[in-house]
Amino acid sequence: MTRVLVTGATTGIGTALLQRLFARPNVEHILAVGIEERPSALPPDSDRFTYVVCDLTRSRQMRQLIFGPARTLGIHVVVHSALHRSALDTGKHIHALNVECTRELLRLIERHPTIERFVYRSVAEVYRLDHDLPNLIGEDHPLELSSRAPQWVRDRVEGDLTVCTQMGMSSVSIVVLRCAEILMPEVGSQLWDYLRSAVCLRPIGFDPMINVLSVPDAVRAIERALTCRVQGVFNIPGCDTLPLSRITKNWGRRDIPLPGPLLSPAYRLRTRTIGTEFRYDLNLTRFHFSGVLDGTRARDKLHYEPQHSVQWRKAAS
Amino acid sequence: MPRLDPNDIKFRDAGHGYDIFGLNPRTVAAATRIAGLLYDHYFRVTSHGAHHIPAGGSAILAANHSGTLPLDAAMLYIDVLTHTDPPRVPRALLDVFVPRFPFVGAFFARVGGVGGTRRNCRRLLQDGELIMVFPEGAPGIAKTFNHRYELQPWRVGHAELAIEYRVPVIPVAIIGAEEQWPLIARIDRFKVFGAPYLPIPATPLPLPAHYHIHYGEPIALHEDYSRPDPDDPEIVAAAAARVESAVQVLIERGLRERKGIFR
Numbered sequence: 001m002t003r004v005l006v007t008g009a010t011t012g013i014g015t016a017l018l019q020r021l022f023a024r025p026n027v028e029h030i031l032a033v034g035i036e037e038r039p040s041a042l043p044p045d046s047d048r049f050t051y052v053v054c055d056l057t058r059s060r061q062m063r064q065l066i067f068g069p070a071r072t073l074g075i076h077v078v079v080h081s082a083l084h085r086s087a088l089d090t091g092k093h094i095h096a097l098n099v100e101c102t103r104e105l106l107r108l109i110e111r112h113p114t115i116e117r118f119v120y121r122s123v124a125e126v127y128r129l130d131h132d133l134p135n136l137i138g139e140d141h142p143l144e145l146s147s148r149a150p151q152w153v154r155d156r157v158e159g160d161l162t163v164c165t166q167m168g169m170s171s172v173s174i175v176v177l178r179c180a181e182i183l184m185p186e187v188g189s190q191l192w193d194y195l196r197s198a199v200c201l202r203p204i205g206f207d208p209m210i211n212v213l214s215v216p217d218a219v220r221a222i223e224r225a226l227t228c229r230v231q232g233v234f235n236i237p238g239c240d241t242l243p244l245s246r247i248t249k250n251w252g253r254r255d256i257p258l259p260g261p262l263l264s265p266a267y268r269l270r271t272r273t274i275g276t277e278f279r280y281d282l283n284l285t286r287f288h289f290s291g292v293l294d295g296t297r298a299r300d301k302l303h304y305e306p307q308h309s310v311q312w313r314k315a316a317s
Numbered sequence: 318m319p320r321l322d323p324n325d326i327k328f329r330d331a332g333h334g335y336d337i338f339g340l341n342p343r344t345v346a347a348a349t350r351i352a353g354l355l356y357d358h359y360f361r362v363t364s365h366g367a368h369h370i371p372a373g374g375s376a377i378l379a380a381n382h383s384g385t386l387p388l389d390a391a392m393l394y395i396d397v398l399t400h401t402d403p404p405r406v407p408r409a410l411l412d413v414f415v416p417r418f419p420f421v422g423a424f425f426a427r428v429g430g431v432g433g434t435r436r437n438c439r440r441l442l443q444d445g446e447l448i449m450v451f452p453e454g455a456p457g458i459a460k461t462f463n464h465r466y467e468l469q470p471w472r473v474g475h476a477e478l479a480i481e482y483r484v485p486v487i488p489v490a491i492i493g494a495e496e497q498w499p500l501i502a503r504i505d506r507f508k509v510f511g512a513p514y515l516p517i518p519a520t521p522l523p524l525p526a527h528y529h530i531h532y533g534e535p536i537a538l539h540e541d542y543s544r545p546d547p548d549d550p551e552i553v554a555a556a557a558a559r560v561e562s563a564v565q566v567l568i569e570r571g572l573r574e575r576k577g578i579f580r
Contacts, residue, residue, distance in 0.1 A: 131413060131414065131415075131416040131417045131422075131432075131511070132413035132414075132432070132434075133432075133434065134432065134434040134435070134436040134437050135337070135338055135339075135431070135432055135434075135437055136337065136338075136436050136437055136440050138436055141436075203419075204419060205418075205419020205420040205421075205422075205423060206419060206422070206423055207339075207423045209331075209335065209337065209338065209339045209426070211337075239332055240331075240332050240333065241331035241332060241333070241335065241336075241337050242331070242332065242333040242335055243335065243339065246333055246335075250333075288416075288417075289416055290338070290339060290416075290426065292331075292337045294436070294440070309332060
């Protein structure tokens with residue numbers, strides 16, 4: 001069927017996707033790319049699977065990847081899911097991975113002889129949430145372009161827009177999947193980091209609705225994007241839409257509402273003392289106002305509908 | 318009013334007992350039990366023409382708005398729940414500042430309130446919901462006592478939606494709310510959480526005015542206008558004016574028929 005290159009192979013979602021693709025006999029070859037040494041969860045190198053260590057922020061290494069193994073293997077589709085995971089890190093190097101490498105990758109695959117399709121895994125956090133905006137988020141919803149937004153968000157918005165600007169201009173067919181939050185480690189999920197504490201604080205008087213995507217559904221959505229011929233931007237919601245307090249409860253954590261102004265210092269203090277990755281400033285609006293992805297377009301064009309609920313107890317443990 | 322069983326309330330469960338906007342039948346039932354006391358014993362609501370509320374399918378209830386605090390919306394909400402079988406939760410379209418209020422925004426979401434944005438409305442109508450809208454908006458509730466039962470500038474969004482999504486509009490007149498808590502002044506500079514003003518009512522608590530809720534015959538705007546018509550501002554304004562005049566007629570009838578403010 002196809003030959004696929006997957007970046008971000010060592011992320012939780014990247015690993016799950018690779019395992020799924022490897023199990024499909026009609027995927028001829030998978031070229032997995034990660035910056036770390038091969039994780040044990042990935043299959044060994046074979047005539048169907050190759051793992052390559054590559055620092056995508058290095059232009060030379062990326063060029064060697066695209067015009068080396070990717071050309072030799074005749075790759076058809078690139079799934080780009082490499083994003084810096086830590087919300088605490090900032091700076092040029094982080095920007096280089098989140099944005100510049102995407103730009104460079106798009107530039108290189110334009111000249112590649114066999115790559116026909118580019119699938120970019122974006123995130124729902126690119127959307128702006130506010131009291132006067134719809135709770136139901138369509139693909140045309142305003143993006144978080146505020147200059148006050150943290151780099152973690154700004155990079156994701158810029159990366160997303162970098163890909164979107166090539167849509168229709170490039171010879172490569174492009175799909176952007178704006179995925180709801182995936183509750184798993186190693187994907188940069190802020191909700192996951194939030195739920196790692198035994199006590200979860202939230203602003204008193206607010207209990208927004210949050211949509212969560214399960215790993216099997218995220219993998220299915222990417223699979224659909226690989227095989228469909230359409231291009232465009234698609235929201236990928238999950239099966240589970242529930243209030244924040246209910247998420248905390250399902251996770252077996254203690255939910256404590258506090259006055260909003262106390263939360264920023266409380267979480268900053270916790271980050272400094274315990275070292276958790278959760279940043280309240282990143283989630284400020286999300287913890288006040290509901291934002292649920294509208295998956296109508298994905299249903300109509302990609303034939304994707306969420307089917308798998310999050311296994312709360314299993315995921316929490 | 319009869320006790321509401323949460324299991325009787327039909328809603329689109331998004332997986333955990335809530336719909337995507339946050340509606341939770343248990344909260345609806347609990348809130349209705351409390352507000353039902355006001356409905357039955359304080360405001361002693363009398364309903365007229367409730368058979369016009371559709372038992373199923375999308376529709377828009379368009380009502381006049383008054384009363385300093387939106388108690389008229391609460392009474393209409395309970396009246397619809399009481400007079401539909403199975404009980405239909407009317408989805409009130411909220412002003413944009415409401416979600417900013419701690420507790421209030423969250424509570425309204427649990428009982429079916431939805432931010433009045435176009436995308437939210439579209440989803441509600443596509444899902445076959447009954448929308449409750451007050452086309453006068455905040456100016457209706459903010460008018461002072463000397464302007465009672467004078468409709469404020471009538472917004473047109475409901476007519477646009479009705480034509481676009483081919484749904485009927487049910488005009489509703491709420492009589493009694495204008496006298497429940499007379500507003501003598503308002504401080505427009507006081508804007509906590511984005512609220513448009515601070516009301517200064519004449520009495521410390523609402524008065525036990527006798528509510529009468531009158532439902533008119535459904536107006537099938539979609540039968541007189543075609544799908545592209547919502548793009549024409551003049552057509553939309555004319556359609557909204559039809560709804561407005563239907564509400565005005567109901568108000569006049571309600572005022573004529575009632576025996577007194579408190580009786």
